[in-house]
Amino acid sequence: MQANQSIVEVAQKFNLDVTTVDMVKPDVYRLVTRTGEQHCLKRMGYPLDYLSWMDSALHDLRRQGFKSFAWRDPQAPQGKILFEMANPSDSPYILTPWLQGRHPDPTSSEDMIEVAKALSYFHLAGRAVRVSKKGEQNLLGKWPSMLKARFEVLQREVDKAKYWKGESELDLILRAHGDQLVERANKALEILKKSDYQATCKKAEREGTLCHGDSGPKNFVITAEGPSLIDFETLRIDLRVYDLFRLIRLASKKNGWDFSIAQTIVDSYCTVSELTSDEYGLLSVWLQFPGKACRILTRYERATGSKEKSEIIRKLKKAMSVEEKISPFLQKLTKYAKERCN
Structure with a gap:
């Protein structure tokens, strides 16, 4: 419960009103908001310079016309912030859209x-x-x-x-x-x-x-x-x-x-x-x-x-x-x- 509360507090920094927190795997969470929106909150143990470069590259990729990927959209209300931290000494968390769908079947x-x-x-x-x-x-x-x-x-x-x-x-x-x-x-x-x-x-x-x-x-x-x-x-x-x-x-x-x-x-x-x-x-x-x-x-x-x-x-x-x-x-x-x- 305490761990979930910590995740809710991080989500609030992204201006999310979260009602449900599901841990998909360690450091990856599916969040459901009061309005039914779903997001993915992920802990990123990487240097901030690399995270900023990654963000810039993916935004440029979108500008080139490729949009088939899950990353923040700065034009969306919850996409304006690149990362937040639970505390100053913690690794950053990023917020991306939660994609509705399934993983591809390698045998198909x-x-x-x-x-x-x-x-x-x-x-x-x-x-x-x-x-x-x-x-x-x-x-x-x-x-x-x-x-x-x-x-x-x-x-x-x-x-x-x-x-x-x-x-x-x-x-x-x-x-x-x-x-x-x-x-x-x-x-x-x-x-x-x-x-x-x-x-x-x-x-x-x-x-x-x-x-x-x-x-x-x-x-x-x-x-x-x-x-x-x-x-x-x-x-x-x-x-x-x-x-x-x-x-x-x-x-x-x-x-x-x-x-x-x-x-x-x-x-x-x-x-x-x-x-x-x-x-x-x-x-x-x-x-x-x-x-x-x-x-x-x-x-x-x-x-x-x-x-x-x-x-x-x-x-x-x-x-x-x-x-x-x-x-x-x-x-x-x-x-x-x-x-x-x-």
């Missing part, structure tokens, strides 16, 4: 067609966004260093498992699967090295590029007007194929890595804006790289308690269970890309 071709098109329109509008660089998150040109750092964690843990002869659950998993993960990581890095990545980044910087950063099905809502994007904490300057990778990977996981859904996504995306041959290669870099395993191993290295480590091991086992399905998937992607580019 119809849903994935609509979502892929919406993502492509988002990227087209994002090319025209021009805002101050202050506070921006810019990852153009940084993929090689990012992936190399993740690979070093993977190689270190695999080497320890192989040469130290430990008998922990982690050791056993990495002795069984580690070489396969290292091989995939090396292949991804080699594709990146041979690609025109830096030239593609320079072109994107000249033309403009905006990336959602976490464009999986759960960050879309299918409304009566069509799909809308939500949750912009990962908004950044980056290549558009990273967003496409996120959508393909997260949808494919739900489909047992059946390539048909991935093909549906790319085909639909390209009806709005075609990919270049080099972009297909860069897309395959992220799909090839065992990023999930690397992130889990990074967490394991930092973990201290046995309970935390056990949970991390459970997630690693789950990640390993899909490894055998990825290689055939990637072979089909390579063939498909060649056919599209010929």
